[in-house]
Amino acid sequence: AGDGVGACLITKTDTNPFFVKMKEGAEAKAAELGVDLKTYAGKIDGDHETQVAAIETCIADGAKGILITASDTSSIVSAVKQARDAGMLVIALDTPLNPIDAADATFATDNFLAGELIGKWAAATLGDEAANAKIAMLDLAVSQPTVGVLRDQGFLTGFGIDVKDPGKWGDEDDPRIVGNDVTAGNEEGGRKAMENLLAKDPMINVVYTINEPAAAGAYEALKAIGREGDVLIVSVDGGCPGVANVKDGVIGATSQQYPLLMASKGIEAIAAWAKDGTKPAPTEGKNFFDTGVALVTDKPAEGVESISVAEGMDRCWG
Amino acid sequence: MQPILKARDLVKRYGRVVALDSCDFDLYPGEILAVIGDNGAGKSTLIKAISGAVTPDSGKIWLEGREVRFHSPLDGRHAGIETVYQTLAMSPALSITDNMFMGRELRKPGFLGSVLRQLDHKAMESFAREKLNELGLMTIQNINQAVETLSGGQRQGVAVARAAAFGSKVIILDEPTAALGVKESRRVLELIQDVRSRGIPIILISHNMPHVFEVADRIHVHRLGRRLCVINPKDYTMSDAVAFMTGAKEPPPEPLAA
Amino acid sequence: MQPILKARDLVKRYGRVVALDSCDFDLYPGEILAVIGDNGAGKSTLIKAISGAVTPDSGKIWLEGREVRFHSPLDGRHAGIETVYQTLAMSPALSITDNMFMGRELRKPGFLGSVLRQLDHKAMESFAREKLNELGLMTIQNINQAVETLSGGQRQGVAVARAAAFGSKVIILDEPTAALGVKESRRVLELIQDVRSRGIPIILISHNMPHVFEVADRIHVHRLGRRLCVINPKDYTMSDAVAFMTGAKEPPPEPLAA
Amino acid sequence: MSETQDYEKAAASSPSSVAVFAAHDQGAVKRIQHALHQTPWMVPAIVLAASILVFGLLLGEKFFSPFALTLILQQVQIVGILGAAQSLVILTAGIDLSVGAIMVLSSVVMGLFSFRYGLPTELAVAAGIACGTFCGFINGFLVAVMRLPPFIVTLGMWQIVLATNFLYSANETIRAQEIAEQAPLLQFFGNKIAIGGAIFTYGAIFMVLLVLFLAYVLRQTAWGRHVYAVGDDPEAAELSGVQVKRTLISVYMLSGLICAFAGWALIGRIGSVSPTSGQLGNIESITAVVIGGISLFGGRGSIMGMLFGALIVGVFSLGLRLLGADAQWTYLLIGVLIIAAVTVDQWIRKVSV
Amino acid sequence: MSETQDYEKAAASSPSSVAVFAAHDQGAVKRIQHALHQTPWMVPAIVLAASILVFGLLLGEKFFSPFALTLILQQVQIVGILGAAQSLVILTAGIDLSVGAIMVLSSVVMGLFSFRYGLPTELAVAAGIACGTFCGFINGFLVAVMRLPPFIVTLGMWQIVLATNFLYSANETIRAQEIAEQAPLLQFFGNKIAIGGAIFTYGAIFMVLLVLFLAYVLRQTAWGRHVYAVGDDPEAAELSGVQVKRTLISVYMLSGLICAFAGWALIGRIGSVSPTSGQLGNIESITAVVIGGISLFGGRGSIMGMLFGALIVGVFSLGLRLLGADAQWTYLLIGVLIIAAVTVDQWIRKVSV
Ligand SMILES: Nc1ncnc2c1ncn2[C@@H]1O[C@H](COP(=O)(O)OP(=O)(O)OP(=O)(O)O)[C@@H](O)[C@H]1O
Ligand SMILES: Nc1ncnc2c1ncn2[C@@H]1O[C@H](COP(=O)(O)OP(=O)(O)OP(=O)(O)O)[C@@H](O)[C@H]1O
């Protein structure tokens, strides 16, 4: 139906499996609908200049629409405006732009909610012990990209800790937090950050991680000192290796997201826009289209809705 | 007569190697002082200590009766000491002209020069060409060649031309004719005498005894890091000088008081 | 007699500069051939073309009658040509010993050497010390000094000692005594005659006429990138040689056939 | 005077004109080769022209339009400006890993002085420029006076400046709309001149003018010659009368100043003030410099070459993207093409003398 | 023989023993200074000891325990191994920006050969090592034979290898649990020896042995001397009979080989095979090398210094975290301390001669 329709997918990076899967989802849908899809990505997390260049390329290329997961949700706005002025449909995926109406539509997970779910689960699992928890916070990067901040603050809120400035992690002074460290979202960084925090306080018993690779690294560090059995690790993402790690008991619970869904919905929307100019509508009651998030664990906790690992496996994306 | 340049008890040590061992030095106004000595005797170190390129571990230096302390070769240069170092001190990738005028470039007259600070390449090139011709370096075909593409002798010629052209209070020449051809060496000797006749004293380090005995007024014999003696070329033969400096013969009992 | 080394019509051009201009060259077995010429005449370029350090634009070279084409100095060296370059070709940060044995290091005997490939530092050091003493370089106090810390003359001495020690089919010396003292130069001349008496021919570039006339069997006069003439030192005076090479006088009508 | 020197007299009557050789085969080819050798920036310029041609043939209109070609100019403007700063430092045989960080910090200072403290925009811009220059001064002081290796100094400064930037800005972006309303001067370099389809932003024009200006300064003033001399051989430069320390400090300060301007231009380009920008600034600017033929060992090369180097990368990036290569393939191909570009450069240099 | 040379005869009877000077004030201080000058790695060793001492005093038990100290060893093992590869290249006046990428690609090859193709683990490891060595060979070939600048070659290779890595691995991680079950050999370097509280992983032990081995090779074999000569002055090395090309190629190949071992050690450290690791490998290894006192201009320095350099950074990172500095402040302080460490190094070198 969409013959000759050009579309662009611009992700933060294309090294993170999350975005790789998003791209695969988009490509599959594009092939199905006959949309001509080109994909772009920043070089590293936070690299919004390459994203700006990618938008400009799409304009030069005469594409009909852009799907973008913005590295810097405000900085990209000028470039997005240029694209929309050139008659393109711009859809923000995964993270809303700032302001949210800078894009024609937003298909996203609620990252804050994702964090909140694991925070609640951890608090419920610990029960009364939650008051004496020793928490390690393994974040993404010192540049504090929005996703990392939302997940971190969501977790703390869910756990029952007051966040100070909701736009920033690391400013809380609750004694239960042993410390924050950065992981770059991979195993190596996860292990080192965990080691650093363990050296600070070897009795840590709750570990929040930005994503599952970081969690796997943290697990290795715990294993090295024989404490892998008595620490609760929680994470966000829901990739297949991550869910498998939940199954193996490496991770206690993880919040699962649905990048494939975001991407395929996005491609459909562009195809529809190219056909008759319809714009996608947001989810009822929200200002964006929520692709949903679910807590995956085999140890459900009271008062927190969750799905089983088997279910999670069915719906995982990497 | 007071020495224009005087040094006492200079010491310079490199790890276990002693390059200057309580060395004294005197240069009198208007004279050509030759410094001779074995390889590694410490001649270059001595003149570097005087010109400011090396800071001695101890010892004192007086210029025109005032004690001086140079922290960089630029200090020495500002005090009026112009030096041709044995290593020549040229920027290999830059052109002959650039090297000759390094640190004292000519600017174009008028607005271009004073406001736009534009260099007067033409003037510098023709000046450089003239100085090289004076030295008989006729084989330099391209005045804008990079110095690294010059032959060994041509390079040395450029360094000598630079020092002579911008001569001031004292000129120091460390083996200026080592790599030069017969004709070019001859010209350098003439140049040295020329400069002396302008009243500027010269320190000449050389291993070429005939040249030394031809132009020097006094000869400072350097051995094992110190001044062994100072001789008058009229009183001694070349053989004597060589014997002193290599240690084959004892120096005259009482070094010339001046 | 056939020349051991023969070159015809060598041309080497650097941009607009002509360094070799259809130059011919002959070296006969067992002789000392001196090459003289103005600065920048192209002497160093000539011997670099012969030793493989520079690839001529055109022209041919024969070694012992066979045509050769060297692509690197190592080719020349493997063919038996050992050279002291004017720039000395030393690694400044490495020690004297390291430099002397570069590319031909001695290994310890037995297991340590053959399996662990350990170098025999002791043996190399004492060999180096011996060679330097032979040259009279007595002021080198520390044999493990880095070459960059040596005086100009000491450095040249090390380079000459290296070439002489590992002498083979042809030895080329480009101004080997330029920076050397009186005693050290003398020793180098003796060394040259020594080497010749072992039957190895030598090419000697020098600006020192007395030295050239003392040791050379034949003199190749180089001017403006080509061989002007070849003279026998017994038939001409130094003044003649200088006059030829500087262009003050016409060369003998018929260059010596050989 | 001893008789022994008599033979030297023979040289007296030698000819005294400069040696000349018959110009043998100065054909067109030889002349071109010579020109290539004399003007080091011509080689990257040729590579650039060739790559524009190739992509033009492959992509036609899409690439070979005034719009796309000026788009490249816009996309390389930041790298080009940073590259100018980087070139100066590399010419002195240094390296500046902190250019990107200084740029971002300067832009953040401009933004926060306007918005957090409510100062007049002119003052905020001046503060940002002062901040960049000051960072450059610290670099220069450590390199010149403390004699620390530039790599380490600027590596340390990179981390320090970047961390300061995050701490000071509290990781907050100032949005484009607010800037456009309250402090449009910050977006000055984002203004554009459109001529037909071609769009020239002030930032791109600034980049070109800056490079031309620096090329003039390096070639035509004493200071410029000193920069080359210091990079070539600092010891020789010192001995021959260059104030090495002063020259080095001035170079690093100028580099900081240019980075601050890059920060200002960055606001113009992305509209907003974002503390997460510029993380790749150092590696990209160094790439441009090296493809442009400036030696990392200092003292050799021309700043014009850097500009062409930056454009070469820009052309490849845009061209490959338009050809539809996906991101990883683009990186892979850009890797290949960086090497290829320098191989061609090296080859042209070799055949020319 | 002309009479003119007669004066030279006067030198004949000169003394023929090596000049000696009275050892004036060879006090303890002088002797220490001399020792510092002779052994370049002693300076970073002193800085390291001093920083351990300071943090030990500030933090007591927490830091000055066998556990924490061996933890540092574990944390620097990857950087240390990469640093060994980097040192070799930098000693030849090159630079290798691709070390991190080669490491990751090698580890991915090991993982995928075991899991995707089901080959025996020994074979997979061999394939990974061959892959690393081959990447090194390409670097070496381009640098030595094509004479391209190492910075550009390895910059290009970095992008190429990294992109290949992502394309080949499809960004998929192989989980630690699976590796432990099916191919435990891949985690070989993760095994440990515990002595009291001290934990020595095989990877950390390998790093130390590797550095000692390379120190021996560089100091005691002809090849090692040639590496220094090539870095010092390649032209002089060539003229004095070193096979410059062959030496360069062997250095880059060895560097690639060591990177492959780093990849293997990486699997041991993080348990899994992850294509996103090692992105900072190049900058961190260069930092270690430079703090360790190896000159980026080649030919000077010792590989032992690199090891101490890596440890200095490790000590600072852990020490600062334990002191309670948060991540951003740690970043900033490490920047400061890198500069400080090199300042101290420079200062010690200056007072010693
Ligand atoms: N930077 C340095 N480090 C260590 N030793 C040095 C250094 N510079 C010079 N020396 C040593 O100091 C001594 C004197 O050297 P100097 O260059 O002054 O000799 P010279 O008399 O000029 O010899 P020449 O006639 O060969 O030029 C030599 O033994 C040399 O090895
Ligand atoms: N790499 C180069 N590039 C350009 N010109 C060069 C290069 N090497 C040498 N030349 C030029 O070639 C000519 C011959 O140089 P060469 O070094 O052979 O002279 P030479 O006879 O050895 O002189 P000297 O007696 O001074 O050593 C010189 O004019 C020099 O400027």
Ligand SMILES: [Mg+2]
């Ligand atoms: Mg000397």
Ligand SMILES: [Mg+2]
């Ligand atoms: Mg020569």
